[in-house]
Amino acid sequence: MIQKIPVVLMRGGTSKCVMLRAEHLPLAGELRDRLLLRLFGSPDPRQIDGLGGATSTTSKAVIIGPSARDDADVDYTFAQVSVDERRVDYRGNCGNCASAIGPFAVREGLVAKSVPLTQVRIYNTNTHKRIVADVPVDAEGVQEEGDLSIAGVPGSGARQVLWFEQPTGTNGRGLLPTGRALDVVSTAAGPVRATFVDASNPVIFAAAEDLGLLGTEVHPLDGWPAKARRALEEVRGFAAAALGFASDPGAAAAVSRNIPKVGMVLHPADYKDIYGNSIAADAQDITARILSMGTLHQAFALTGAMALAAATTVPGSVAWMAAGKAQRAALRIGHPSGVMQVRLRYDDQGQLVALGVERTARRLIEGTALVPMEATGW
Amino acid sequence: MIQKIPVVLMRGGTSKCVMLRAEHLPLAGELRDRLLLRLFGSPDPRQIDGLGGATSTTSKAVIIGPSARDDADVDYTFAQVSVDERRVDYRGNCGNCASAIGPFAVREGLVAKSVPLTQVRIYNTNTHKRIVADVPVDAEGVQEEGDLSIAGVPGSGARQVLWFEQPTGTNGRGLLPTGRALDVVSTAAGPVRATFVDASNPVIFAAAEDLGLLGTEVHPLDGWPAKARRALEEVRGFAAAALGFASDPGAAAAVSRNIPKVGMVLHPADYKDIYGNSIAADAQDITARILSMGTLHQAFALTGAMALAAATTVPGSVAWMAAGKAQRAALRIGHPSGVMQVRLRYDDQGQLVALGVERTARRLIEGTALVPMEATGW
Numbered sequence: 186m187i188q189k190i191p192v193v194l195m196r197g198g199t200s201k202c203v204m205l206r207a208e209h210l211p212l213a214g215e216l217r218d219r220l221l222l223r224l225f226g227s228p229d230p231r232q233i234d235g236l237g238g239a240t241s242t243t244s245k246a247v248i249i250g251p252s253a254r255d256d257a258d259v260d261y262t263f264a265q266v267s268v269d270e271r272r273v274d275y276r277g278n279c280g281n282c283a284s285a286i287g288p289f290a291v292r293e294g295l296v297a298k299s300v301p302l303t304q305v306r307i308y309n310t311n312t313h314k315r316i317v318a319d320v321p322v323d324a325e326g327v328q329e330e331g332d333l334s335i336a337g338v339p340g341s342g343a344r345q346v347l348w349f350e351q352p353t354g355t356n357g358r359g360l361l362p363t364g365r366a367l368d369v370v371s372t373a374a375g376p377v378r379a380t381f382v383d384a385s386n387p388v389i390f391a392a393a394e395d396l397g398l399l400g401t402e403v404h405p406l407d408g409w410p411a412k413a414r415r416a417l418e419e420v421r422g423f424a425a426a427a428l429g430f431a432s433d434p435g436a437a438a439a440v441s442r443n444i445p446k447v448g449m450v451l452h453p454a455d456y457k458d459i460y461g462n463s464i465a466a467d468a469q470d471i472t473a474r475i476l477s478m479g480t481l482h483q484a485f486a487l488t489g490a491m492a493l494a495a496a497t498t499v500p501g502s503v504a505w506m507a508a509g510k511a512q513r514a515a516l517r518i519g520h521p522s523g524v525m526q527v528r529l530r531y532d533d534q535g536q537l538v539a540l541g542v543e544r545t546a547r548r549l550i551e552g553t554a555l556v557p558m559e560a561t562g563w
Numbered sequence: 564m565i566q567k568i569p570v571v572l573m574r575g576g577t578s579k580c581v582m583l584r585a586e587h588l589p590l591a592g593e594l595r596d597r598l599l600l601r602l603f604g605s606p607d608p609r610q611i612d613g614l615g616g617a618t619s620t621t622s623k624a625v626i627i628g629p630s631a632r633d634d635a636d637v638d639y640t641f642a643q644v645s646v647d648e649r650r651v652d653y654r655g656n657c658g659n660c661a662s663a664i665g666p667f668a669v670r671e672g673l674v675a676k677s678v679p680l681t682q683v684r685i686y687n688t689n690t691h692k693r694i695v696a697d698v699p700v701d702a703e704g705v706q707e708e709g710d711l712s713i714a715g716v717p718g719s720g721a722r723q724v725l726w727f728e729q730p731t732g733t734n735g736r737g738l739l740p741t742g743r744a745l746d747v748v749s750t751a752a753g754p755v756r757a758t759f760v761d762a763s764n765p766v767i768f769a770a771a772e773d774l775g776l777l778g779t780e781v782h783p784l785d786g787w788p789a790k791a792r793r794a795l796e797e798v799r800g801f802a803a804a805a806l807g808f809a810s811d812p813g814a815a816a817a818v819s820r821n822i823p824k825v826g827m828v829l830h831p832a833d834y835k836d837i838y839g840n841s842i843a844a845d846a847q848d849i850t851a852r853i854l855s856m857g858t859l860h861q862a863f864a865l866t867g868a869m870a871l872a873a874a875t876t877v878p879g880s881v882a883w884m885a886a887g888k889a890q891r892a893a894l895r896i897g898h899p900s901g902v903m904q905v906r907l908r909y910d911d912q913g914q915l916v917a918l919g920v921e922r923t924a925r926r927l928i929e930g931t932a933l934v935p936m937e938a939t940g941w
Contacts, residue, residue, distance in 0.1 A: 187707070192928065196612050229717045231620075234574050236927060238616050242609075329565070330935060339607045549614060550570065552930015557708055 190224070192554045194236065197285030198487070198544040199337040201243040203236055203554075204289050207250030207260070218273040221246050224556050225266045232268060236554060244268050247282050251295055257308035257315060258296045261286050278312045280385075280487035284347055284544035287318030288327045292548075298322055312355065317348040317539075329547050336484035336522035342545030348530065350539045352384045352491055356428055360384060360537075363427050366501035370423045372396075372416035380502035381424045384495035385540065386488035387445040388475070389424035391417065392503045400451030400472055403459045403521035406481050417476065421447035438479075446489050448475035450507040459483060459521050469519035471497065471508040485520040491540040493518060494527035498537055566934045568602070572614065575663030576865065576922040577715040579621040581614055581932075582667050585628030585638070596651040599624050602934050603644045610646055614932060622646050625660050629673055635686035635693060636674045639664050656690045658763070658865035662725055662922035665696030666705045670926075676700055690733065695726040695917075707925050714862035714900035720923030726908065728917045730762045730869055734806055738762060738915075741805045744879035748801045750774075750794035758880035759802045762873030763918065764866035765823040766853070767802035769795065770881045778829030778850055781837045781899035784859050795854065799825035816857075824867050826853035828885040837861060837899050847897035849875065849886040863898035869918040871896060872905035876915055 193204040203224070211217040222228070225244055226235020237244040246264040253260070263282055265274040287305035290296050296305050300322050307316040321328040321343045331343030353360040363381050370377045370391075377395040382388060393400025396413045406414055422434030424445040431437045450473045453466040466472075475482045475489040482489070494516045496504035505511055512535065516527045528541030571582040581602070589595040600606070603622055604613020615622040624642040631638070641660055643652040665683035668674050674683050678700050685694040699706040699721045709721030731738040741759050748755045748769075755773040760766060771778025774791045784792055800812030802823040809815045828851045831844040844850075853860045853867040860867070872894045874882035883889055890913065894905045906919030 192930075194614075194928075199611060201611060226717075231618075231715070233577060233579060233621075233716055234718065234925060234927070236572075239618070239621075240609075243611075243617075337609070338611055339604075340612065547612060547935075548933050549612070550572075550928065550930050550932045552570075552928050554928045555926050557925075 186557070186559050188220070188556045188558050190554045190556060192236070193289060193551045194549045195285040195289065196338070196547045196549060197283065198281030198335060198546065199242060200245055200279060200281035201238055201549070202282040202285045203246045204285060205246060205248050206293070207248050210248060213262075220556060220558060221264055221266050221273050222271060223558050224554055227266055228269045228271050230269045237266060237268060239268055241265070241268070242281075245279055245282050247285065249286060249289060249295070252308050254308055257306045259286065259290045259305065260308050260310055262310045275311055278309045278314075280347075280349075280542065281544065283307065283309070283316050284318070284345055285546045286316075287320040287345060287347075288329070288546050288548070291320055291322060291327050298326070300324065314352070315350045317350065319346045321345060331545070333543060333545050335543070335545055336520070336525065338545065342547060345544050345546060346528070346541050347544060348539040348541045349385055349491060352540050353495060353537065354383055355385065356383050356387055358383060358428070360495060361499065362387065362424075366499045366505075367503065368423070370420050372419040374412045374416035377416055377420055378503050379420050379423070380496050380499065380504055381427060381445070382492050382496040382499070382502070385491035387424065387428060388489050388492035389420055389445055389447050390473070390493060390496055390503055391420045391447070391449045393449040393451045396449060398449065400449055400474070401454050401456035402474065402481070403456065404481070406476075417447055417449070421445060442479050443477070446475060446477070446486065446492075448473055448489055448493065450493070450504055452507045452509070453519065456519070458523055462523070464519050464524060468517065468524055470513070470517045471504065472519040474520065481521065484522040485518055485525050487542060490518055490525055490527050490542065494529055494540055495537060498529065564935070564937050566598070566936050568932045568934060570614070570932045571667060571929045572927045573663040573667065574716070574925045574927060575661065576659030576713060576924065577620060578623055578657060578659035579616055579927070580657075580660040580663045581624045582663060583624060583626050584671070585626050588626060591640075598934060598936060599642055599644050599651050600649060601936050602932055605644055606647045606649050608647045615644060615646060617646055619643070619646070620659075623657055623660050625663065627664060627667060627673070630686050632686055635684045637664065637668045637683065638686050638688055640688045653689055655764075656687045656692075658725070658727070658920065659922065661685065661687070661694050662696070662723055663924045664694075665698040665723060665725070666707070666924050666926070669698055669700060669705050676704070678702065692730070693728045695728065697724045699723060709923070711921060711923050713921070713923055714898070714903065716923065720925060723922050723924060724906070724919050725922060726917040726919045727763055727869060730918050731873060731915065732761055733763065734761050734765055736761060736806070738873060739877065740765065740802075744877045744883075745881065746801070748798050750797040752790045752794035755794055755798055756881055757798050757801070758874050758877065758882055759805060759823070760870050760874040760877070760880070763869035765802065765806060766867050766870035767798055767823055767825050768851070768871060768874055768881055769798045769825070769827045771827040771829040774827060776827065778827055778852070779832050779834035780852065780859070781834065782859070784854075795825055795827070799823060820857050821855065824853060824855070824864065824870075826851055826867055826871065828871070828882055830885045830887070831897065834897070836901055840901070842897050842902060846895065846902055848891070848895045849882065850897040852898065859899065862900040863896055863903050865920060868896055868903055868905050868920065872907055872918055873915060876907065
């Protein structure tokens with residue numbers, strides 16, 4: 186029995202996302218997960234018999250429907266479909282696939298079109314947070330072509346701004362889980378000044394100079410001094426323990442290689458990016474690096490960028506010291522592939538209420554997926 | 564400007580193939596190549612902005628149209644779209660994508676349906692050879708579900724037999740490019756008996772025992788004795804020189820790592836495959852291994868399997884010695900992932916006229932691809 190399911194494959198930021206309408210799928214549960222696995226060709230390291238691209242950034246599904254809420258136009262559920270395990274993971278949102286939702290919603294008529302920007306209010310069911318997308322639209326519909334380049338995607342596309350609302354305190358311990366703007370962590374490299382923030386994701390940022398690093402490194406960790414690498418892991422372990430993720434700092438890796446994240450910061454500095462282009466100090470507000478799954482991120486994790494922007498608003502934090510100003514409207518982060526900008530929005534009391542990032546998205550193919558599966562219980 | 568192009572993404576054997584109708588594309592040439600590159604998201608190591616899957620087996624396009632020939636139903640052009648270079652390669656056919664052509668042609672109405680098998684006569688423009696596909700069809704159309712498992716694809720599918728006609732002599736030097744059924748090559752491991760055949764692709768097969776190997780190895784080459792690895796490359800170099808590809812045997816690698824191919828054979832022997840399953844000697848007609856791009860193929864290259872079947876028809880060849888019979892109707896090849904079968908067809912004079920392989924294929928998604936490209940000159 187072949188099930189026919191309408192799908193759109195989109196690039197959202199630096200991810201590929203299989204876009205699905207909730208009403209075309211079974212309700213959340215085991216049957217829907219089985220369907221997603223079969224649709225993607227999982228488990229199989231090559232995902233050769235499905236739509237998956239055999240990497241974590243190309244094995245993502247997005248489920249969208251009209252929202253039941255007054256303050257949102259669409260409900261959006263993110264599903265990370267495991268490549269080689271029989272598992273669909275609903276922990277956390279994907280900032281990149283989030284950038285495909287607005288254009289998709291406009292195109293599918295889930296929200297009324299407005300030129301030149303259509304605001305789409307997106308409720309993410311994974312994080313129970315709202316994202317507001319300003320989608321560029323012209324007379325012909327969603328605009329895809331434009332001049333915004335983002336690291337990790339060749340060429341350029343139309344600029345879409347995504348506002349992640351109420352981003353702080355994803356672990357219920359507020360913006361500063363240790364209660365302090367600055368901690369000093371004992372490490373193999375000596376005492377390291379660090380700031381642990383939780384905004385969009387929990388991330389601890391260390392002062393690059395305390396690690397014995399330049400802070401402008403762009404090459405993989407292998408070439409870094411062993412002491413600095415160990416110190417970074419110790420700083421991360423400190424944050425994991427503070428969150429209650431690990432019983433002691435040394436056990437962080439056993440719990441998760443990815444959360445909390447660790448990064449380092451420096452005042453804006455000149456350097457050459459991985460393509461050999463010169464990045465000038467005055468094109469940045471801060472120079473920063475972040476690790477992803479134990480290796481140097483070749484650009485900057487989207488959630489990490491938002492956490493860093495939030496950290497610069499905290500006087501006394503290492504990020505504030507490096508960027509030199511609180512209450513900014515935008516933060517330009519110099520990373521190994523170039524410069525990424527995060528926008529900041531405050532309420533009348535000066536409280537940070539939303540973080541904005543710029544992304545591009547593009548429809549790659551629209552059509553019908555064919556999934557060999559019994560319809561039992563559907 | 565967005566071009567809308569009807570596409571079907573299919574799994575053909577162990578490859579993913581983007582199926583395109585010739586009439587929806589520009590004529591062969593620079594414009595068509597530019598379109599294919601943009602469609603796949605190349606060049607980009609991740610092919611994140613296109614349909615490519617970032618590996619050579621998932622970056623393949625197939626162009627199909629009605630044939631102008633009396634002896635064929637459809638013309639089929641295979642295009643290997645480079646992942647990270649601005650290049651589309653039309654050298655050689657792809658036996659795996661070839662298995663997607665018949666089902667696609669039936670579905671598109673390019674050939675009249677006939678139950679339970681519809682014969683589709685396919686002219687491959689890359690090799691100027693004909694392939695005849697026996698496509699399983701039932702009242703509802705092309706049958707995809709069935710019980711044939713092929714190495715490298717999870718699950719099973721409907722059995723399709725593909726006959727590759729007149730497979731011998733792809734380099735214009737006949738079935739035996741050296742003119743001999745058996746050559747003895749001087750190598751680091753001593754004299755090695757080998758047979759060089761050209762059928763579907765040029766492949767030289769060595770006697771496993773002469774290489775100092777068991778012949779039942781299933782693990783990567785790294786674990787093999789250095790002498791044996793060197794001898795295999797020397798045997799391949801001998802074949803490259805015989806074809807005129809390389810000025811001397813030592814220069815083969817500089818010309819191509821893949822053509823000619825090299826393999827080794829043994830009489831049917833018991834072994835455990837890479838999954839730990841026991842493969843019994845009496846389930847095979849020959850035990851063989853083949854290299855692909857300098858490493859041990861984890862199953863068996865389709866073209867290599869056909870070359871091996873052709874080699875067994877030559878009395879005195881190492882393949883004939885290992886398999887023990889010429890003029891067989893089928894050859895079961897024991898390889899690292901299991902057993903693959905090749906069928907052989909002869910004319911009234913006993914000449915080999917076609918080689919048959921079994922494959923499965925499946926439509927994954929059908930729809931419209933969106934390609935941002937000017938229509939200039941189209």
